[in-house]
Amino acid sequence: MTQLEKARKGVLTEEMKQSAAREGVSPEAIRQGIVDGTIVICRNINHTAIEPLAIGLGLRTKVNANIGTSRDNQDLKLELEKLSVAIAAGADAVMDLSTGGNLADIRKAVMAKSGVAIGTVPIYQAAVKTLEEKKAISEMTPDDLFGVIEENGRDGVDFITVHCGVNRESVAAVEAQGRVLGIVSRGGSMTANWMRCNDRENPLYEEYDRLLDIARRYDMVLSLGDGLRPGAIHDATDQGQLMELIILGQLAARARAAGVQVMIEGPGHVPITEVEANIKLQKKLCQGAPFYVLGPLPTDIAPGYDHITSAIGGAIAGAAGADFLCYVTPAEHLRLPTLADVRDGVMAARIAAHIADIAKGIPGAFERDRKMSECRRKFDWQGQVEASLDPDKTSALLEKSKSANEEGCTMCGEFCAIRLGKK
Ligand code: SF4
Known part of the structure; x- marks a missing residue:
């Protein structure tokens, strides 16, 4: 049986549960989305080595x-x-x-x-x-x-x-x-x-x-x-x-x-x-x-x-x-x-x-941007690396910005708006 056929029978499959855990939604939401045709789970029955991939309404x-x-x-x-x-x-x-x-x-x-x-x-x-x-x-x-x-x-x-x-x-x-x-x-x-x-x-x-x-x-x-x-x-x-x-x-x-x-x-x-x-x-x-x-x-x-x-x-x-x-x-x-x-x-x-x-209101998306802004306010450079979409690139650029510290970074120097704002 396919995920769709199982969903119609009310079965919560492992694939649905795993997808739900990754997405931060309930397994039932995934099952209902599959029944409605608004969600699919990509995982061939002969490709069990991969994580199931859920795509559709209400998901990332x-x-x-x-x-x-x-x-x-x-x-x-x-x-x-x-x-x-x-x-x-x-x-x-x-x-x-x-x-x-x-x-x-x-x-x-x-x-x-x-x-x-x-x-x-x-x-x-x-x-x-x-x-x-x-x-x-x-x-x-x-x-x-x-x-x-x-x-x-x-x-x-x-x-x-x-x-x-x-x-x-x-x-x-x-x-x-x-x-x-x-x-x-x-x-x-x-x-x-x-x-x-x-x-x-x-x-x-x-x-x-x-x-x-x-x-x-x-x-x-x-x-x-x-x-x-x-x-x-x-x-x-x-x-x-x-x-x-x-x-x-x-x-x-x-x-x-x-x-x-x-x-x-x-x-x-x-x-x-x-x-x-x-x-x-x-x-x-x-x-x-x-x-x-x-x-x-x-x-x-x-x-x-x-x-x-x-x-x-x-x-x-x-x-x-x-x-x-x-x-x-x-x-x-x-x-x-x-x-x-x-x-x-x-x-x-x-x-x-x-x-x-962010526009869809996916859980956690908007909050991630807030976290980044808070790190910027606190000059928490490592926090900014961790909150970024591309930590490797953020970290690499930061290393070149030798003066990135509690005073700001090389971008504005003594005119750091965040530092001036704090004062
Ligand atoms: S120096 Fe400029 S770019 Fe750097 S943290 Fe301060 S305001 Fe931001």
């Missing part, structure tokens, strides 16, 4: 970091280092988005090393496998795709992105309205191309019950992907994006009816004036399902700083109700991230998540 906003090889960079050791860096920086989950090398082996190595929930995008592996067989991606069969999804479930993947809402109707809506940047999701683009070349419906939409059977067997959370998400703020909130969201809402209801836990993925690039509306629409159309946002980036023109851009959008999205933030690194749109990029990306997303938690 979570952060995901993406890692993974590409055709041009197949260094597994480096990707495993990124995994460690992401977890050490505070990522709640990691997605292995590898597209280069032996993807099954890479996934297994990532899972063996991870103490946090792992997500994947199975269509990548199905596509790479098809190319290795010297075939075009359009020759991939539905059985190839479902076979890889089954393999992911069996290996213990905790959540998978599946672009089930990319169907004839939503793709036609994108084409009819036109876009500056077209389809930017890798999985969405592969799916739309496959449909066009084969003149067929998306197998993940057409055979959705087959997908639900697999997900239910392993209690693998479905993250219904936004394959038609806008990749430019000019394309945001258009007919294709909203058509897909409506379809995802329908599919989320079917997943729950089948006992499968489900969350929804969201944009993408969105102007700041539309971020809140996007969250409200998702919550309404998807019956309160947890919302996993990819940014959003409220401007397109800051490559090199997209971790900051996405933190701005993520804070607003989180404050409006988004539950799970996918990090964006400074390398976004430019190249594979380095270890430093991964760390910067996780920290930026954690700042956004904490700002969202």
Whole structure:
């Protein structure tokens, strides 16, 4: 039985109890949230080595970091280092988005090393496998795709992105309205191309019950992907994006009816004036399902700083109700991230998540800021390190501020406002 099926029977599972203890809420609140579909617990029945990850309404906003090889960079050791860096920086989950090398082996190595929930995008592996067989991606069969999804479930993947809402109707809506940047999701683009070349419906939409059977067997959370998400703020909130969201809402209801836990993925690039509306629409159309946002980036023109851009959008999205933030690194749109990029990306997303938690009234969030302010008033430098989101960086900067003492720090010297205020 899945967590959802057990929750409906009134069972308080160990996963619910552990999640409740971490979140500072009652196990009953977690159970009821799962029944309502507003909370999911990510932990595949074959991945018991990790802490269960609860995501959703009333819980701390979570952060995901993406890692993974590409055709041009197949260094597994480096990707495993990124995994460690992401977890050490505070990522709640990691997605292995590898597209280069032996993807099954890479996934297994990532899972063996991870103490946090792992997500994947199975269509990548199905596509790479098809190319290795010297075939075009359009020759991939539905059985190839479902076979890889089954393999992911069996290996213990905790959540998978599946672009089930990319169907004839939503793709036609994108084409009819036109876009500056077209389809930017890798999985969405592969799916739309496959449909066009084969003149067929998306197998993940057409055979959705087959997908639900697999997900239910392993209690693998479905993250219904936004394959038609806008990749430019000019394309945001258009007919294709909203058509897909409506379809995802329908599919989320079917997943729950089948006992499968489900969350929804969201944009993408969105102007700041539309971020809140996007969250409200998702919550309404998807019956309160947890919302996993990819940014959003409220401007397109800051490559090199997209971790900051996405933190701005993520804070607003989180404050409006988004539950799970996918990090964006400074390398976004430019190249594979380095270890430093991964760390910067996780920290930026954690700042956004904490700002969202203050707005949501998550227990302990506001109090943490008060603690920091009190430490500042008392010139309690060690207390400031401990209260900070990034103690390592705070401590390192403090060490360079040689005069940080009961008189203030090097910033203002004799004009320290806090010291003068005390006098
Ligand atoms: S010197 Fe300036 S920055 Fe440093 S503690 Fe005093 S007021 Fe704050």
